[in-house]
Amino acid sequence: MISVAIVGASGYTGLELLRLLSYHPEVEVTTITSRELAGKCLSEVYGFSGKFASLIFEEPDPEVICKKAQAVFLCLPAGKSQEMARIFLENDLKVIDLSADFRFKNLEVYQKTYKIEHKFPELAQKAVYGLPEIYGEEIKEASLIGNPGCYPTSVLIPLIPLLMEGLIEKEEIIVDSKSGTSGAGRKAENYYSFCEVNEDFKAYKVADHRHTPEMEEKLSQFAGTSIRLIFTPHLLPVNRGIFSTIYVKFRASLNRVYEYLRDFYKDKPFVEVLSLGRYPRISEVRGTNFCKFSLFEDKERGRGIILSVIDNLVKGASGQAIQNLNLIMGLPEDLGLPKSPLFV
Numbered sequence: 541m542i543s544v545a546i547v548g549a550s551g552y553t554g555l556e557l558l559r560l561l562s563y564h565p566e567v568e569v570t571t572i573t574s575r576e577l578a579g580k581c582l583s584e585v586y587g588f589s590g591k592f593a594s595l596i597f598e599e600p601d602p603e604v605i606c607k608k609a610q611a612v613f614l615c616l617p618a619g620k621s622q623e624m625a626r627i628f629l630e631n632d633l634k635v636i637d638l639s640a641d642f643r644f645k646n647l648e649v650y651q652k653t654y655k656i657e658h659k660f661p662e663l664a665q666k667a668v669y670g671l672p673e674i675y676g677e678e679i680k681e682a683s684l685i686g687n688p689g690c691y692p693t694s695v696l697i698p699l700i701p702l703l704m705e706g707l708i709e710k711e712e713i714i715v716d717s718k719s720g721t722s723g724a725g726r727k728a729e730n731y732y733s734f735c736e737v738n739e740d741f742k743a744y745k746v747a748d749h750r751h752t753p754e755m756e757e758k759l760s761q762f763a764g765t766s767i768r769l770i771f772t773p774h775l776l777p778v779n780r781g782i783f784s785t786i787y788v789k790f791r792a793s794l795n796r797v798y799e800y801l802r803d804f805y806k807d808k809p810f811v812e813v814l815s816l817g818r819y820p821r822i823s824e825v826r827g828t829n830f831c832k833f834s835l836f837e838d839k840e841r842g843r844g845i846i847l848s849v850i851d852n853l854v855k856g857a858s859g860q861a862i863q864n865l866n867l868i869m870g871l872p873e874d875l876g877l878p879k880s881p882l883f884v
């Protein structure tokens with residue numbers, strides 16, 4: 541059994557890790573932390589039963605965690621993982637960070653985007669971006685993973701192979717995304733309260749979202765040139781799910797693009813390129829670790845349109861983090877991860 545700790549276990553991604561890991565045959569959770577809930581029991585606060593019901597929240601103390609875990613998931617706000625990751629790595633733990641602290645190679649961009657200083661540039665360079673379908677071989681050898689952002693996961697999976705193969709133009713990529721409200725974490729703000737989300741639909745951070753530079757860095761790596769994109773996120777009145785509509789210009793026929801992507805992803809357990817003409821829905825991926833996408837073309841206007849869906853808490857965060865742990869530990873990539881959706 542692999543022993544793991546979850547730092548920030550009382551938030552949405554931490555709780556989702558606990559839910560998913562309760563079905564994992566090779567993992568035991570030895571420590572869960574929350575400063576606010578320290579001393580309280582998981583079953584008492586969140587109604588968990590079964591394998592992890594008796595876990596007690598603790599203060600986040602890296603020294604204690606190092607004695608009890610081989611790997612640690614950091615489910616913390618941006619900026620709070622840097623120092624913890626350093627300590628865990630010095631003690632030979634594997635670290636999977638769900639925040640943005642280790643996603644960037646260009647730290648000037650990280651610092652400008654998150655308005656946070658990066659104290660450990662050498663660790664950021666050592667970290668591997670945790671998108672297994674693209675960086676799988678590097679992830680197997682990694683000690684530190686920068687788990688991708690939720691919106692970038694839904695966008696990079698379709699776009700990276702197309703840029704690698706030169707099947708789309710590198711200019712004028714437009715991404716219009718919608719996210720369930722759990723994407724914002726468990727914070728209490730009027731903007732995210734029931735009355736202000738339910739029965740409403742709003743765009744936010746237009747031309748100013750912190751996932752734009754993250755997507756641009758990774759797309760540029762594979763395009764061999766600097767990629768800029770237009771990205772507009774929206775808040776959906778649902779708990780989970782991301783639906784990204786991506787506008788591109790194909791440089792080959794729709795059939796050729798489709799065949800190429802089907803082939804590219806044929807051995808990947810969590811990517812499904814839907815048959816031409818099929819529309820994805822977030823209900824098809826809710827609760828699963830899948831990214832599903834489909835391809836359309838408006839021939840008259842010269843545009844390709846890609847519709848991509850994920851569950852932000854699973855493939856967009858905690859499920860992908862477990863997929864990364866599986867790879868690091870030499871386990872089958874899909875071990876313990878759900879494939880059947882919570883359709884309704």
Ligand SMILES: NC(=O)C1=CN([C@@H]2O[C@H](COP(=O)(O)OP(=O)(O)OC[C@H]3O[C@@H](n4cnc5c(N)ncnc54)[C@H](OP(=O)(O)O)[C@@H]3O)[C@@H](O)[C@H]2O)C=CC1
Binds near residue numbers: 576614725
């Ligand atoms: N929600 C999502 O869909 C996604 C989130 N992410 C990223 O994952 C990370 C976690 O997100 P999420 O679970 O939504 O966040 P939440 O706000 O729901 O939870 C944050 C957790 O971190 C703990 N925490 C907060 N500040 C500190 C601190 N200074 N030291 C130690 N613990 C702290 C909190 O508990 P306490 O304060 O009691 O200690 C809580 O358990 C974030 O960086 C987020 O951007 C990435 C992809 C998707």
Ligand SMILES: CC(=O)N[C@@H](CCC(=O)OP(=O)(O)O)C(=O)O
Binds near residue numbers: 639723724
């Ligand atoms: C709906 C919603 O608010 N989603 C969040 C998702 C981003 C996120 O989690 O940001 P990190 O890059 O810090 O991981 C947002 O738009 O800020």
